[in-house]
Amino acid sequence: MTAGADDERIALLRFVERFALTLREAGLAPMPARVLAYALADDADRYTAGDLARGLGVSPAAISGAVRYLVQVGFFVREREPGTRSDLYVLDDEDLWSRFVSAEMTSLDRFVQEIDRGIAALGVDRPGGRRLAETRDFMAFLRAEMADVIARWPAERNRLAAGRTEAAPAG
Amino acid sequence: MTAGADDERIALLRFVERFALTLREAGLAPMPARVLAYALADDADRYTAGDLARGLGVSPAAISGAVRYLVQVGFFVREREPGTRSDLYVLDDEDLWSRFVSAEMTSLDRFVQEIDRGIAALGVDRPGGRRLAETRDFMAFLRAEMADVIARWPAERNRLAAGRTEAAPAG
DNA sequence: AACACTGTTCACAAGTTCGTGAAAGATGCG
DNA sequence: CGCATCTTTCACGAACTTGTGAACAGTGTT
Numbered sequence: 001m002t003a004g005a006d007d008e009r010i011a012l013l014r015f016v017e018r019f020a021l022t023l024r025e026a027g028l029a030p031m032p033a034r035v036l037a038y039a040l041a042d043d044a045d046r047y048t049a050g051d052l053a054r055g056l057g058v059s060p061a062a063i064s065g066a067v068r069y070l071v072q073v074g075f076f077v078r079e080r081e082p083g084t085r086s087d088l089y090v091l092d093d094e095d096l097w098s099r100f101v102s103a104e105m106t107s108l109d110r111f112v113q114e115i116d117r118g119i120a121a122l123g124v125d126r127p128g129g130r131r132l133a134e135t136r137d138f139m140a141f142l143r144a145e146m147a148d149v150i151a152r153w154p155a156e157r158n159r160l161a162a163g164r165t166e167a168a169p170a171g
Numbered sequence: 172m173t174a175g176a177d178d179e180r181i182a183l184l185r186f187v188e189r190f191a192l193t194l195r196e197a198g199l200a201p202m203p204a205r206v207l208a209y210a211l212a213d214d215a216d217r218y219t220a221g222d223l224a225r226g227l228g229v230s231p232a233a234i235s236g237a238v239r240y241l242v243q244v245g246f247f248v249r250e251r252e253p254g255t256r257s258d259l260y261v262l263d264d265e266d267l268w269s270r271f272v273s274a275e276m277t278s279l280d281r282f283v284q285e286i287d288r289g290i291a292a293l294g295v296d297r298p299g300g301r302r303l304a305e306t307r308d309f310m311a312f313l314r315a316e317m318a319d320v321i322a323r324w325p326a327e328r329n330r331l332a333a334g335r336t337e338a339a340p341a342g
Numbered sequence: 343a344a345c346a347c348t349g350t351t352c353a354c355a356a357g358t359t360c361g362t363g364a365a366a367g368a369t370g371c372g
Numbered sequence: 373c374g375c376a377t378c379t380t381t382c383a384c385g386a387a388c389t390t391g392t393g394a395a396c397a398g399t400g401t402t
Binding site for chain 4: 343344345346347348349350351352353354355356357358359360361362363364365366368369370371
């Protein structure tokens with residue numbers, strides 16, 4: 001059965017690479033993307049930096065920067081067991097993906113801000129100015145709507161979970 | 172007044188660079204970002220490749236790839252005036268930013284798809300599998316909600332426009 | 343039919359990003 | 373107090389990206 005475990009690890013790493021690619025397209029750097037994908041898909045609920053390095057087969061140095069970023073952005077929470085010399089990284093399960101969208105919202109805020117500056121400098125009473133103003137309005141609209149959507153997620157999540165537990169043991 | 176026109180051009184290019192930076196953070200490549208920012212902020216409603224090259228002060232070669240990308244993604248529409256030897260690039264004004272979000276939705280679709288593959292390969296009946304399943308659900312939820320949001324934009328846009336024309340001449 | 347003008351393709355140089363290995367820095371243990 | 377273990381920092385090499393200049397191709401004009 002050792003070969004089976006190896007196969008599973010290979011399958012896991014294959015998925016990690018694929019999913020990391022998707023995360024990169026969404027804006028993450030390569031190594032943070034891999035680490036996040038690995039921490040999501042593997043079964044542990046907390047990882048040391050060494051776990052991640054060995055699990056992914058990359059150098060500890062590469063992990064260091066990646067986890068710093070992931071903690072800063074809010075995907076990971078850093079923990080420390082007393083009498084232990086390594087930090088533990090835990091997926092911030094509850095609102096992991098809400099944070100993901102929150103980052104997008106920050107980006108939208110930046111859009112609005114930059115365009116406002118542009119309009120102030122260039123004037124709104126020209127074709128270009130009107131296009132900028134409309135772009136601004138769209139970004140502001142989108143930002144507000146996204147906030148609503150995020151707020152609705154916990155309820156939807158519970159609804160889905162309820163549906164699953166209902167179907168599985170009863171049906 | 173020639174100095175004034177120069178100043179305006181400098182201010183415009185300054186804005187273009189700033190805004191392009193924001194667009195790059197949202198995933199666009201540098202040159203497409205500049206071209207899009209320039210086409211939005213300047214006053215013409217259609218541009219030849221030469222216009223864009225001269226306006227931005229970059230080589231025609233750089234424009235070529237940028238407009239091809241922008242047309243492909245749907246930001247620009249290519250037009251041709253009969254008896255003319257250059258294509259005209261027009262901002263696809265109406266649903267310019269809806270397209271922008273549609274691209275995001277495609278990206279979300281890809282998320283769902285990749286995770287489904289992962290779950291199929293790795294199994295859902297483990298901690299990692301459950302995390303993947305929840306991630307999948309969130310992405311699917313977000314995708315559906317985004318579609319709603321886009322659908323609401325035209326109405327909101329009209330509402331905003333009505334508010335403005337009401338306030339300006341009447342008030 | 344040759345020309346003038348516009349846009350595209352290609353190879354290259356400059357700059358940037360990425361991950362590694364080696365060295366240094368913490369921190370608990372004997 | 374020194375050791376062992378784990379992590380972080382740093383400099384480097386490889387790979388990739390970006391924009392340019394030059395040659396090429398297409399198209400209307402003379």
